[in-house]
Amino acid sequence: MAAKEGMPANALRVLEKALGMDLTAAGDTAEAVAAEGAYYLEQVTITEASEDDYEYEEIPDDNFSIPEGEEDLAKAIQMVQEQATDTQILEQKTVLPSKQPIPEVIEDFLCNFLIKMGMTRTLDCFQSEWYELIQKGVTELRDIGNVPDVYTQNMLLENENKNLKKDLKHYKQAADKAREDLLKTQKERDFHRMHHKRIVQEKNKLINDLKGLKLHYASYEPTIRVLIEKHHALLKQKMLTSLERDRAVGQISGLQAILKHMEVRHNYQASEIRVVPNSEKENAPEGPTQKGLREAREKNKDKTKIKKNTKDSEFPTNMQPNPNLYLCKENIGPAKFDYKLDNIFRLHELPVSCIILHPRKDILVTCGEDRLWKLVGLPKGNVLLTGFGHTDWLSNCCFHPSGNKLATSSGDTTVKLWDLSKGNCILTFEGHHHAVWSCTWHSCGDFVASSSLDTTSKIWDVNSERCRCTLYGHTDSVNSIEFFPCSNTLLTGSADKSLSIWDARTGNCEQSLYGHMHSINDATFTPRGHMIASCDACGVTKLWDFRKLLPIVSIDIGPSPGNEVNFDSSGRVLAQASGSGVIHLLDLKSGQIHKLMGHESEAHTVVFSHDGEYLFSGGSDGTVQTWS
Structure with missing residues (x-):
């Protein structure tokens, strides 16, 4: 047991x-x-x-x-x-414990x-x-x-141990990566600290240099002020001198006319008082007065012969604008902005570079890069005349004040004059070394001015058929040129970002206007001539006061380049042809900008009709669009 x-x-x-x-x-x-x-x-x-x-x-x-x-x-x-x-x-009678x-x-x-x-x-x-x-x-x-359960616990502990080892491995890898990132960040921090210190040093140096330059500039300000005053005084003196010179020339001309009249009268009186035989007249001794008169007559004869032999034209003096022309322009109705596309004329196979209107007739002329210019009748757009002769693209054209002649400029470095009644070339001016960008007629019709890629402008005499003057001063291509209405003053716009005003009689630059940050493509006067508009390669349009030679306003319509600017007849609306194909209309009174969209590609030129009811624009697609 x-x-x-x-x-x-x-x-x-x-x-x-x-x-x-x-x-x-x-x-x-x-x-x-x-x-x-x-x-x-x-x-x-x-x-x-x-x-x-x-x-x-x-x-x-x-x-x-x-x-x-x-x-x-x-x-x-x-x-x-x-x-x-x-x-x-027993289970019914037994009270179950709180715990199992x-x-x-x-x-x-x-x-x-x-x-x-x-x-x-x-x-x-x-x-x-x-x-x-x-x-x-x-x-x-x-x-x-x-x-x-020993085995189960062992398995659980082994699994947990494995998981902990994996986590430990991952944590080690993360810690190594974090350590590398920390070292890299520390190196970058040290580099940026050094860079920051260097920048701070450079900044302090620049601040000191700026302070020194300010002090240096402040020391020059009085001198600059004095030089500016002297410059203005010299300009005034120069203008007064030119006026005195013109007055003296007029007085000389008057004295010469009086002298000639007195000689004729004296000869007539002498013939009435005494008739001397030829033999006696030849042998009679001359007094000092007669000798002086004879020498003066011979000089006048020599001058007259020289003037007759010389074909050079004279620049007109004391030119006055035609009051009827400006009177009719002042009576034009209010400015118009709500233009709509009316018609499209396909006139050229290549881009249209210029459009101009006849001074009195409903006719326009277009120039294209296909080496042709075309005379077009309005409003149907039928081609009346086609000009052949240039060997390269045409850049610009301009009507003679009478409207019966045409001047064209081309990439073949020449300026040609055309007789519109016959349609043939009557004169070719050669002298530029590179492409000619623009041309313009003088109001008297005897001179043509041109601007070129060779950084120069030239004034051509139509009568003597030669270059009268070359204008030097621009440091880059001269892209536009235009005569001030009824005067001997020229306006040029250049790729060196400046506008220059020239005296065509002397070929001297009277004033330069600076303000554009990019190449100037075009510049023009208002119909009254009191204001200048210019546009550059980044779409910035500037207005200048021509009387004070100061900028008025700058309008940025970029980034597309402004290819051409033109005023309407009232001078209130300024149109700009943009490289984006948009025609911008600027209201000079309210400052609002209206857009006309019709060209699929770049717009090169724009011009208003004389009454302001129509607007014509040409583009790189070879078409001319009519807006009404």
Whole structure:
């Protein structure tokens, strides 16, 4: 009996040391097997060596008996039912603890072990004796707690260890990367600090230089002021001198006329008083007065002969504008802005470079890069005359004040004059070294001025057919040239970003206007001549006061270049042909800008009709568009 009581504890220790199995799992398996039925003990041989060399002996089961027959079976079933009923009653009466009971897995582990080893009889004997002790209350179960699942915990710990190692690896990589980024950032910081220090030093140096320059400039300001005053005084003196010169020339001309009249009168009186035979007249001695008169007559004859032999034209003096022309322009109606596309004329195969209107007739002339100019009748747009003769593209054209002649400039470095009644070239001026950009007629009709890519402008005498003067001063291409209405003053616009005003009689530059930041493409006067408009290669249009020679306003319509500017007859509306194909109309009174969109590509030229009702524009597509 002592061997039986000590068997479960010894068996537990032996099995735990020998097999190291999970007690919880073994208990579950033992309960499952025990529920199937009763078992008998059989003698088995344990091959595995035990740590404590415990010898098992067979214990006879004297208390276990199997009921035989149907009556015994019915009694057993009834007994089980009664036990189940008693158990339910006890469960109803028993107050469950707040915590769940701890499962008992020791006997389950032993049962599982015996089942695994095939020791069925030992299992039956163990179960009978174990449960009998439990029913008698001899064995008291103590709370041993949950038996840990060692393998499961080991696996969980291994997985956790792996995950922690992976995290550690990632953290190490992140730490290395962060360390590299930190070093890189520190290097960049040091570089930027050095750069900042250098910039601060340069800034301080520049500030000191600026202070020095300001002081230097301040020391020059009085000198500059004095020089400006001297310059203005010299300009006034120059103008007064030119006026005195013109007055003196007039007085000389008057004195010469009086002298001539007195000579004629004196000769007439002498012939009436005394008629001297030829022989006596030849032999008669001359007095000092007669000798002086004879020499004066000979000089006048020589001057007259020289003047007759010389074909050079004289620049007109004291020119006055035609009052009727400006009177009719002042009576023109209000400015018009609501132009709409009326018609499109396809006149050239290549871009149209210039459009001008006849001074009195409904006729316009177009020049193109196809080396042709065309005389077009309005409003139908029929071609009346076509001019052939230039060997390269045409850049500009201009009507003679009478309207019966035409001047054209070309990339072939020449300026040609055309007789519109015959349609042929009557004169060609050669002298420029590069392409000629623009040409203009003098109001008297005896002179033509041209500007060229060779940085010069020339004044041509139509009567003597030669270059009377070359204007030097610009440092880049001279893109536009125009005579001031009814005067001997010329206006040029250049790629050197400046406008220059010239005296055509002397070829001297009287004044230069600066303000554009880019190449000037075109410049023109208002019909009254009191204002100048200019446009440059970045679309900036400037207005200048011609009387004060000061800028008035600057309008940026860029970034597309402004190719040409023109005023309407009233002088209130300024049109600009833009490189974007848009025609901009600027209201000089309100400052508003209106846009006319019709050209698909670049717009090169724009011009108003004399009454302001129509506007004509030419583009790089070879078309002339009419707006009304």
